[in-house]
Amino acid sequence: MPDLWQDAMDHAVAVAKKAGEIIRDALQNDMKVMCKSSSVDLVTKTDQKVEQLIIASVKEKFPEHGFIGEESVADGQPCVLSDSPTWIVDPVDGTTNFVHGYPFVAVCIGFAVNKKLEFGVVYSCIEDKMYTARRGKGAFCNGESLQVSDQKDINQSIIATEFGSDRDPEVVEKIFSNMRKILCLPVHGMRGAGSAAINMCLVASGCVEAYYEIGVHCWDVAAAAVIVEEAGGVLMDLEGGPMDLMSRRIIAANNKTIAERISKEIEAYPALRDDAPPGTTE
Amino acid sequence: MPLESHPLFLLGVTKGSSQSAPLRGEVRDRAVAAALRGGSMEDDTWAECQEVAVRIARTAGQMVQEAVNHEKSVSSKSTPTDLVTEADQQVEDLIISTLRERFPSHRFIGEESSAAGEKCVLTDSPTWIIDPIDGTCNFVHSFPMVAVSIGFAVKKELEFGVIYHCFDGTLYTARRGHGAFCNGVRLQVSKEKDVSKALILTEIGAKRDPNTLDIFLGNMKKLLSAPVHGVRIIGSSTLALCHVASGAAEAYYQYGLHCWDIAAAAVIIREAGGCVIDTTGGPLDLMSRRVVAAGSREIADYVVQQLQPINYGRDDHDP
Numbered sequence: 001m002p003d004l005w006q007d008a009m010d011h012a013v014a015v016a017k018k019a020g021e022i023i024r025d026a027l028q029n030d031m032k033v034m035c036k037s038s039s040v041d042l043v044t045k046t047d048q049k050v051e052q053l054i055i056a057s058v059k060e061k062f063p064e065h066g067f068i069g070e071e072s073v074a075d076g077q078p079c080v081l082s083d084s085p086t087w088i089v090d091p092v093d094g095t096t097n098f099v100h101g102y103p104f105v106a107v108c109i110g111f112a113v114n115k116k117l118e119f120g121v122v123y124s125c126i127e128d129k130m131y132t133a134r135r136g137k138g139a140f141c142n143g144e145s146l147q148v149s150d151q152k153d154i155n156q157s158i159i160a161t162e163f164g165s166d167r168d169p170e171v172v173e174k175i176f177s178n179m180r181k182i183l184c185l186p187v188h189g190m191r192g193a194g195s196a197a198i199n200m201c202l203v204a205s206g207c208v209e210a211y212y213e214i215g216v217h218c219w220d221v222a223a224a225a226v227i228v229e230e231a232g233g234v235l236m237d238l239e240g241g242p243m244d245l246m247s248r249r250i251i252a253a254n255n256k257t258i259a260e261r262i263s264k265e266i267e268a269y270p271a272l273r274d275d276a277p278p279g280t281t282e
Numbered sequence: 283m284p285l286e287s288h289p290l291f292l293l294g295v296t297k298g299s300s301q302s303a304p305l306r307g308e309v310r311d312r313a314v315a316a317a318l319r320g321g322s323m324e325d326d327t328w329a330e331c332q333e334v335a336v337r338i339a340r341t342a343g344q345m346v347q348e349a350v351n352h353e354k355s356v357s358s359k360s361t362p363t364d365l366v367t368e369a370d371q372q373v374e375d376l377i378i379s380t381l382r383e384r385f386p387s388h389r390f391i392g393e394e395s396s397a398a399g400e401k402c403v404l405t406d407s408p409t410w411i412i413d414p415i416d417g418t419c420n421f422v423h424s425f426p427m428v429a430v431s432i433g434f435a436v437k438k439e440l441e442f443g444v445i446y447h448c449f450d451g452t453l454y455t456a457r458r459g460h461g462a463f464c465n466g467v468r469l470q471v472s473k474e475k476d477v478s479k480a481l482i483l484t485e486i487g488a489k490r491d492p493n494t495l496d497i498f499l500g501n502m503k504k505l506l507s508a509p510v511h512g513v514r515i516i517g518s519s520t521l522a523l524c525h526v527a528s529g530a531a532e533a534y535y536q537y538g539l540h541c542w543d544i545a546a547a548a549v550i551i552r553e554a555g556g557c558v559i560d561t562t563g564g565p566l567d568l569m570s571r572r573v574v575a576a577g578s579r580e581i582a583d584y585v586v587q588q589l590q591p592i593n594y595g596r597d598d599h600d601p
Contacts, residue, residue, distance in 0.1 A: 040510075042511070096511050100531065101528070167507060188419050189419050190515060191517055206423075207420075207424060207425035
């Protein structure tokens, strides 16, 4: 039976490649860096240009499809997932890295139908690593099959996380308190690439056992979520239930044992949902 | 440099040089090359050592690449998170035996030799300072962020450094006074002086007791809250230091690394225009197991001011 969404996925890969070229070119030139919610929440013209490229190419080929993009939402577009086929896009995941030329920057294209994620494309464009996964068909990096780690012992794990861009002292305190709990288990180590999607692809690749974060957005995790699951991994909410794409928090792990241990150790705290009506505060 | 070392003297060109047998073949060619570069025969000798270092780093890197997909025999050293594998030992043996055969009078400081009880002391002799697999934990997890690091010191002064990223083939090199390069392209540190625009890298270190972790996390929290743009941990101190040299990050700090993690990278960062100092703000102490490196002195000083120390002892003390 032909795959209804194969066309869309092929298009996602092609446009991610193009976007990657734009990002690599932009690294050679001077960059104008702007700030969104704070001095550490960065955005550049490249973020905006790449998102416009993706939206325009998707609208042309798939005029009926919906779209959730980081910069469009920043511009006031609603962030609501309907049943329609919907593209969920972060044009530049790891903008801080991009601004510095630190080589972990990804174009993320996720795709959902009936609110279910169908495929994901994450292009780590400086490393030239194209991660893809189609639900039910496995996960790949540059054509090679991906498989999560088989480690069940948390003490022999590497855990990835990020500090995010909220420097509110209370939030920072919670982030460090959670890090301390994980480090004290102990674990082999903790890592942070500076990109949620790339951290999740590291889980899918078997390089790290898990990634957790509070503060991510749906566009950071949608694409990589499919990749993790298709590589044999699991997704979970920080409090142990199923991952909620709009909840701003996630655990992505190689298996349920590791995921549950992390969920048990760390303290979840509320974050404003991506689909909260405009004007809502936490 | 002493007159007798000068290539033109050796060629018999300068006045007063004894008309000893003219230099022949390879030695003469090197003398001419050195004269044209304005260097001395001594400089040229170290250039040859650096060329050998590059070749052996690549060979060692290939060995690491091949080993990553095989069953690894893992044990721990000072703590349960301080890992070592057979590959670390094999790679170091390969590097040292190759270099020893070529340069029999030179001395060697290697991570695994030190672990086996060799003294870790820097004398005036030409000394190779080697980390065969930097990022062993990453290697154990098949996380492809692993490097071979080869530093070289003469009269206790770091002369050149070679760091080879085993998985993407990136080669970082620098020779004192001759610049720093990544795959042949000149390296330049970030000129950023404003810490609020800085990206800072660090590593956790092997100690995981609650007291140490509190200081480690406290240091990171202080820097993050400056605020800086971000803090990253990649699991390889040498590759992180190379990111400072390339300008991708503004600074690196760590307690708990070793002289073999610092030796090569220090030359690379300095030759790229950056500074490498002690965590107290004084000059780098290669054996002190701590470092601050940055593109600018301003950011280095800021980092120094935020840090509470963690004591890991010294590389040149008895365990």
